[in-house]
Amino acid sequence: MRLVTRASDEWPPQLDHLGRAAPAGLYVRGERTVAELAASPSVAIVGARRCSRAALAFTRTLTAELAARGVAVISGLALGIDAAAHEGALACDGRTIAVLGCGIDRLYPRTNDDLAHRVIAEGAVISEWGPGVEPAPWRFPVRNRLVAALADATVVIEASRRSGALITADHALALGRDVYAVPGSPWSELGQGTLKLLRAGAIPIGSAADVLDELGLQITVQTTAAPPTGDAGTVWTALRERPRSRQALAVLPGLTAPRAAAAVTELELAGLIVLEQDGTLVALEPTVSGVGYTRRDQGV
Amino acid sequence: MLALAHSQALVGIDGHPVEVEADVTTATHASFTIVGLPDQGVREARERVRSGIIAASFRFPYERVTVNLAPGSLRKLGARHDLAIAVALLAATGQLPKHRVERVLLLGELALDGRVRPVPGALLAAETARRGGIETVICARASAREAALVPQIAAIGVDHLLDAALWLRGELVLDAAEPAESAHEDEGLELADVRGQPLGRRALELAAVGGHSLLLVGPPGVGKTMLARRLVPLLPDLDGPRALAVTRIHSAAGLLQAGAGISLRPPFRAPHHGASAAALTGGGVGPQPGEVTLAHGGVLFLDELSEFTRPALEALRQPLEDGEVTIARVTGRARFPAAVQLVAATNPCPCGGLGGCRCTTERLERYRARLSGPLVDRIDLVVRVDPPDPEVLTHDRPETTAIVRERVLAARAHQVLRAQTCDNGRLELGQLELHGIAEDARRLVEQAASARSISARGQVRLLRLARSAADLDGAGAIERTHVAEALSLHPRGDGL
Numbered sequence: 001m002r003l004v005t006r007a008s009d010e011w012p013p014q015l016d017h018l019g020r021a022a023p024a025g026l027y028v029r030g031e032r033t034v035a036e037l038a039a040s041p042s043v044a045i046v047g048a049r050r051c052s053r054a055a056l057a058f059t060r061t062l063t064a065e066l067a068a069r070g071v072a073v074i075s076g077l078a079l080g081i082d083a084a085a086h087e088g089a090l091a092c093d094g095r096t097i098a099v100l101g102c103g104i105d106r107l108y109p110r111t112n113d114d115l116a117h118r119v120i121a122e123g124a125v126i127s128e129w130g131p132g133v134e135p136a137p138w139r140f141p142v143r144n145r146l147v148a149a150l151a152d153a154t155v156v157i158e159a160s161r162r163s164g165a166l167i168t169a170d171h172a173l174a175l176g177r178d179v180y181a182v183p184g185s186p187w188s189e190l191g192q193g194t195l196k197l198l199r200a201g202a203i204p205i206g207s208a209a210d211v212l213d214e215l216g217l218q219i220t221v222q223t224t225a226a227p228p229t230g231d232a233g234t235v236w237t238a239l240r241e242r243p244r245s246r247q248a249l250a251v252l253p254g255l256t257a258p259r260a261a262a263a264v265t266e267l268e269l270a271g272l273i274v275l276e277q278d279g280t281l282v283a284l285e286p287t288v289s290g291v292g293y294t295r296r297d298q299g300v
Numbered sequence: 301m302l303a304l305a306h307s308q309a310l311v312g313i314d315g316h317p318v319e320v321e322a323d324v325t326t327a328t329h330a331s332f333t334i335v336g337l338p339d340q341g342v343r344e345a346r347e348r349v350r351s352g353i354i355a356a357s358f359r360f361p362y363e364r365v366t367v368n369l370a371p372g373s374l375r376k377l378g379a380r381h382d383l384a385i386a387v388a389l390l391a392a393t394g395q396l397p398k399h400r401v402e403r404v405l406l407l408g409e410l411a412l413d414g415r416v417r418p419v420p421g422a423l424l425a426a427e428t429a430r431r432g433g434i435e436t437v438i439c440a441r442a443s444a445r446e447a448a449l450v451p452q453i454a455a456i457g458v459d460h461l462l463d464a465a466l467w468l469r470g471e472l473v474l475d476a477a478e479p480a481e482s483a484h485e486d487e488g489l490e491l492a493d494v495r496g497q498p499l500g501r502r503a504l505e506l507a508a509v510g511g512h513s514l515l516l517v518g519p520p521g522v523g524k525t526m527l528a529r530r531l532v533p534l535l536p537d538l539d540g541p542r543a544l545a546v547t548r549i550h551s552a553a554g555l556l557q558a559g560a561g562i563s564l565r566p567p568f569r570a571p572h573h574g575a576s577a578a579a580l581t582g583g584g585v586g587p588q589p590g591e592v593t594l595a596h597g598g599v600l601f602l603d604e605l606s607e608f609t610r611p612a613l614e615a616l617r618q619p620l621e622d623g624e625v626t627i628a629r630v631t632g633r634a635r636f637p638a639a640v641q642l643v644a645a646t647n648p649c650p651c652g653g654l655g656g657c658r659c660t661t662e663r664l665e666r667y668r669a670r671l672s673g674p675l676v677d678r679i680d681l682v683v684r685v686d687p688p689d690p691e692v693l694t695h696d697r698p699e700t701t702a703i704v705r706e707r708v709l710a711a712r713a714h715q716v717l718r719a720q721t722c723d724n725g726r727l728e729l730g731q732l733e734l735h736g737i738a739e740d741a742r743r744l745v746e747q748a749a750s751a752r753s754i755s756a757r758g759q760v761r762l763l764r765l766a767r768s769a770a771d772l773d774g775a776g777a778i779e780r781t782h783v784a785e786a787l788s789l790h791p792r793g794d795g796l
Contacts, residue, residue, distance in 0.1 A: 069756055252695075262782075263784070
């Protein structure tokens with residue numbers, strides 16, 4: 001652990017844009033220098049703690065693909081989207097920084113202990129608060145200004161109307177940085193936050209290619225892997241239309257309950273569908289990057 | 301004068317012969333004493349026997365009356381010895397011929413007006429009689445057909461003490477009861493009534509083929525109980541020894557319907573979630589068999605699994621593993637059979653989850669931790685039962701119980717053909733490999749095991765389930781698609 005001040009070589013200059021709101025110093029855990037880890041291009045990834053599993057899978061794929069192309073991933077080490085963002089970046093040995101909302105020695109929440117240590121080993125965990133400072137509800141919004149200030153742009157993935165992710169987006173706008181939002185369903189509570197941002201002029205994004213494009217980086221779109229065929233194809237196509245329950249798949253024309261069940265397993269193991277908490281299955285796009293599908297936190 | 305009659309005592313689900321000795325001697329003070337470890341119920345027999353004898357217009361001896369129930373080491377419970385005590389007294393006072401009284405076993409409770417009331421365990425009483433070389437059982441008419449189930453036993457059903465007495469004197473002719481008929485059908489539980497749950501029905505089918513334990517996860521009111529009750533009609537008839545064992549247990553517990561024969565159909569027991577450990581596994585004086593024993597040979601359904609107390613679920617662990625219950629008491633150990641198929645149902649989360657879940661992450665985790673406790677690692681199959689959406693209801697074409705049952709029986713026939721002696725749900729890895737596992741099926745097991753961290757034991761459970769899917773397909777070896785289907789029903793860490 002070390003303290004980095006404005007005078008230090010390690011100080012990320014983009015924090016100075018905060019003006020009087022800039023922190024006096026940063027406590028840092030991790031070998032690599034903060035300035036290098038946070039250097040452009042970089043994105044902040046924020047979103048709901050209680051998000052859908054499809055959003056988790058999306059976040060991992062997105063950050064893995066961004067990290068693989070040299071984009072730094074900044075987030076807050078919270079449950080849900082934050083954790084998935086760090087995981088995706090680590091899966092591709094990319095740059096990632098976790099900004100804590102508590103003292104530098106507290107790795108909150110405890111659930112993410114393993115993840116935090118991996119971020120320390122390969123990236124950095126930073127905080128403006130010294131050892132012993134307890135996590136408190138008011139610290140998290142304050143911390144969010146650092147997340148926004150460190151990144152070139154802020155990506156919001158699934159946020160409810162009153163999500164803390166919107167505070168980060170506000171900070172980004174105040175700093176004159178871009179805000180990207182992933183469109184969600186207008187009927188889902190988790191789609192309301194991003195809908196609000198999009199109406200206010202945020203840039204809609206749906207893939208890593210979109211983010212790279214907006215950041216002005218060269219896009220090398222790799223063709224996606226072949227879609228599944230046979231029973232798996234029938235199931236996957238039906239799920240791309242809309243999410244369905246396993247029961248609904250069992251009555252698809254041309255399928256039987258056992259064959260639909262077998263197809264679901266094959267698709268799940270191939271990372272082409274994901275099972276949500278409410279029991280519905282959601283189709284994912286096939287990718288060739290082959291990263292980010294192991295979901296450690298779900299025990300699946 | 302001294303006289304002897306035969307009766308029978310129940311200890312748990314075993315019958316023991318009891319000799320009722322009556323001694324009537326002249327004394328200055330009249331008395332009526334029952335000795336031989338009687339409980340309160342047996343002591344109260346004095347009042348019922350006295351009134352019954354008088355109501356049957358016999359003479360009650362106002363002398364020194366002593367009744368001894370032997371052996372003295374065995375605790376005698378309840379009113380089942382009333383009839384034997386009354387008849388022994390009548391023989392001791394010369395009102396009935398002793399040599400005829402000594403050749404029958406008597407079982408029944410007396411009403412104050414002398415009527416004979418049925419008591420549980422007539423079948424076991426008849427077996428006790430046969431073991432002791434007695435060929436005739438006299439009992440209440442309602443239980444005579446049950447007693448007649450034992451071969452070479454003449455069961456005489458009587459309505460009144462007077463009937464029994466006149467028959468013993470040879471003054472009344474009574475026909476021995478016909479053995480009760482067995483029921484082959486379970487009534488009114490039609491699988492096709494469960495519309496909109498194709499996976500639930502398929503899971504039942506698989507469970508019926510292999511005797512796998514099943515967990516139904518879903519919000520209240522979507523038909524979890526309805527599904528669970530429809531497992532029994534899919535199961536085959538019990539084989540001879542198993543049927544007799546089940547009948548014996550139900551006879552001892554007084555659960556046999558009057559006139560019901562040997563229980564060929566597997567029982568279904570659904571104890572309430574407030575049930576104590578003793579109520580589930582057995583206990584109390586006797587000790588009495590618990591729900592897990594009453595479900596022997598059939599299905600034990602635990603609705604609202606998460607509401608059962610931890611000690612109650614812990615207590616079920618050993619019986620589910622061993623197929624029998626051992627109860628240690630001061631007076632000795634009792635062993636009851638308890639080979640059951642477990643079906644459990646639970647809500648997906650504490651709030652019930654209907655119309656979107658509102659539980660916090662912490663609460664959800666606590667709930668799942670509790671669920672993953674003692675019993676869930678005994679579960680082979682998990683199926684999610686949600687309110688069916690209209691699309692499923694429209695397209696669902698449920699098959700009838702008869703059709704599915706036929707498929708189950710055909711699948712079970714494959715097991716018999718390969719000389720398998722246990723259910724698929726109890727096969728060991730070696731046996732599973734012997735029956736064949738295709739190479740790509742094996743690879744899928746390995747892939748899934750590492751992706752979902754399935755333990756070695758979990759993999760065996762998975763293969764057992766895949767074996768049942770293969771049997772339904774009529775396939776020799778387990779193929780990849782069977783493993784894939786089994787995986788979709790395999791329990792996951794998060795209770796889904």
